[in-house]
Structures are given as C-alpha cells and as structure tokens.
Amino acid sequence: MKNFSLVLVLLLFTSNTFAQSDSGFWLGMDASYWKKSVKSSSSFGLDQENFSSIRPMLGMKINKKWDVGIMMSINSYQEELSPLVYTSQIPIVDDQGNEISRDSQTTVYQTAINNQLFGVGIFARRNFMLNEKFSFNLSPYILRESGDEGTLNLYFPTYFQDPCINCLSIFPGPLEIPVTEENWRFGIDAAFAFQATNWMKLEVRANLMELRRQSLSDDRISIANDLAIYDPFQVATSGYFGSYSDFGSAISREGIRFGFVISPF
Numbered sequence: 001m002k003n004f005s006l007v008l009v010l011l012l013f014t015s016n017t018f019a020q021s022d023s024g025f026w027l028g029m030d031a032s033y034w035k036k037s038v039k040s041s042s043s044f045g046l047d048q049e050n051f052s053s054i055r056p057m058l059g060m061k062i063n064k065k066w067d068v069g070i071m072m073s074i075n076s077y078q079e080e081l082s083p084l085v086y087t088s089q090i091p092i093v094d095d096q097g098n099e100i101s102r103d104s105q106t107t108v109y110q111t112a113i114n115n116q117l118f119g120v121g122i123f124a125r126r127n128f129m130l131n132e133k134f135s136f137n138l139s140p141y142i143l144r145e146s147g148d149e150g151t152l153n154l155y156f157p158t159y160f161q162d163p164c165i166n167c168l169s170i171f172p173g174p175l176e177i178p179v180t181e182e183n184w185r186f187g188i189d190a191a192f193a194f195q196a197t198n199w200m201k202l203e204v205r206a207n208l209m210e211l212r213r214q215s216l217s218d219d220r221i222s223i224a225n226d227l228a229i230y231d232p233f234q235v236a237t238s239g240y241f242g243s244y245s246d247f248g249s250a251i252s253r254e255g256i257r258f259g260f261v262i263s264p265f
Contacts (some may be wrong), residue, residue, distance in 0.1 A: 026067075028057040030205050030259025038080050044174075045110040045155040051077040051254060057123070059261075065127055073119035073145055077253070084109040084154055086236050110155040111240070112174075113216075115181050119145025132195070138208075139189040148219070150179035152240055154233065177237060178219035186211045187250065189257075199264065205257040207250035215243045 033052045040047055053075030059067045090103045121143030128136045153174035187210030193201040218241045220231065 024061050024263060026059045026061065026261055026263040028059060028203075028259060028261040030055050030057075030203065030257040032255045032257045034255045040110055040155070043158045045157075046078070046080055046112045046153070046174075049077075049079050049112075051075065051079075053254065053257075055257075055259075057261075059123075059125065067125040067127065069123055069125070071121050071123055071141070071143070073117070073121065073143055075145075075254075076114070076116040078112060078114040079253075081111045081113055081152075081240065084111050084233075084236060086233070088232065108157060109175075110157075112153045112155070113150060113179065113240075114153070115147045115150030115179065117145040117147040117181065117183070119143050119183070119185075121185075135193045135195070135201075137191050137193065139191070141185075141187060141189065143185040144183070145185070146180075146182040148180045150181050152177040152179050152237065154237075175233065177233070179241075180217040180219055182215045182217075184213040185250075193261070199262055201261040203257075203259045203261060205259060207254060209248065210250040211245065211247045212250070213243065213245050216241045 031052075031054045033050075035048050035050045037048050038046050053073065055071055055073050057069055057071040059069030061067050085106060085108050087104055087106045090105055092100055092103055121141055123139050123141035125137050125139045128138075130136060153176055155174045188208045189205055190208050191203045191205035193203045196202050218238070220234065
C-alpha cells in the first residue's frame, strides 16, 4: 500500500510539473447497473445475478491530448459460481445402536457469492477529437479494491429435508460463509463523449480488456479445542478460496457504463 501511495504522489507531482498553461482539473463519474435471471434447480435457490457500481474521478488535464487522475470504485454484486457437490456418510445402526454400515449421500448445492467492494486507483486518459462535439478516449488504469462483508452462499436443493432447518422457515435460506475479497485490476477503458455544454461532457464507457487478480479468503473461525464445532463444509468449500487471475473484457461483469465529466476549474 505504501508503494501504491508513492506512485500516486509521484504521478500527481510529475503531472503538475509538466502541465501546460491550459491545464485544469475536472470531475467525473460513471455508473452501471444490471440484473440477469439465473436458472435454478431449487425452489430455494438463487434466481438472479446483479451488479451495481459508481466510480467518482478527479482528473487533471496535462495538455489537449492527455489527462491523469485518481478514481474511486464503489460496487456491489451477486454472482453464481460452480455448484458444490457434497458427499456425506450416514451411519446405519442396529437395534442396539451399533453401527453396522455407512450409506453415502451426495447433495448438489447451488452456490453464489455476494460482496460490497471499495477501491482506489489511478488512471491516464488519451483524448481523440472527432469533431467539435464528439470525442473518443482511452483510459489505462490500476485499481485496488477490497471488501470484508461478503458471503459464499450454499442453497439447499428442493428435495432437501432437515427438520431442524425446516422448523425455522418454510423456505430455508442459504448457508452463509463469511468471505473477504481483494482485487487488483489493470485494464483499459474506451469511451465516446459528447460535449453537451462548454463545461460538461456525457460519456458512454466500456472496458476493452482487464487483468484481474482476485483473492478470496475464508473468514470462518476454527477453535482448536475440545469444544470446537465441526463444520462439515470446511473442507468441501476450500476450493472456492485462494488467488485467481482472469484476463479479458470486464463488460460481462460490469456492463456498459454511463457517466459525465464536468470542468468547473
């Protein structure tokens, strides 16, 4: 984090040093929101994915072609993951209570993750004027975001029978596993802008490509003593946690963004 702050300070100092006489600051923001239905095999399962975000920006014009700045990212999402296939061993006992055999039972749980993330990043912007009213820009960026209020949700199948759960609710909710998430994102956005007034532009923005390094951590607490409660899903869900990388356009996650840029300074 110290290195990230140092890079940010150096970038702003360099920008200020080489800024020309027509340099100025601008404020911007873009946002996106979408929902998508999900086909669920369970009456208790997830029925839709969603994503919503807001990105405030503070930019500084270096010259007619280049801007630099800082941005924040505030977003929340709910996304379906690969289902969990869990096999349990059910003991079979005789009349005296002695175990005589075991029966295996496999249950498939629909799985999803949701979280609220906050991030801070830096960007540069290359502007291309198409005519007096329309322009096109490319914005390379680096962004770090994190959230510690996420949950990994395991949804019970329709045929699942558990008297302890069903006595609490006719429609049992998902099993919730607390999750901490951290993402580093490196990418390039592209946008078309319309000069609505002398001081405001309207933009339509999309992500061309992005490398995301995602880390998911299991926040369940294990108590290493005789009173510890055994969690049968501790091992079964371990495959959802760790560090992952993906590369490509982020449109599938974020959709098309709409925003504006104002130049009050």
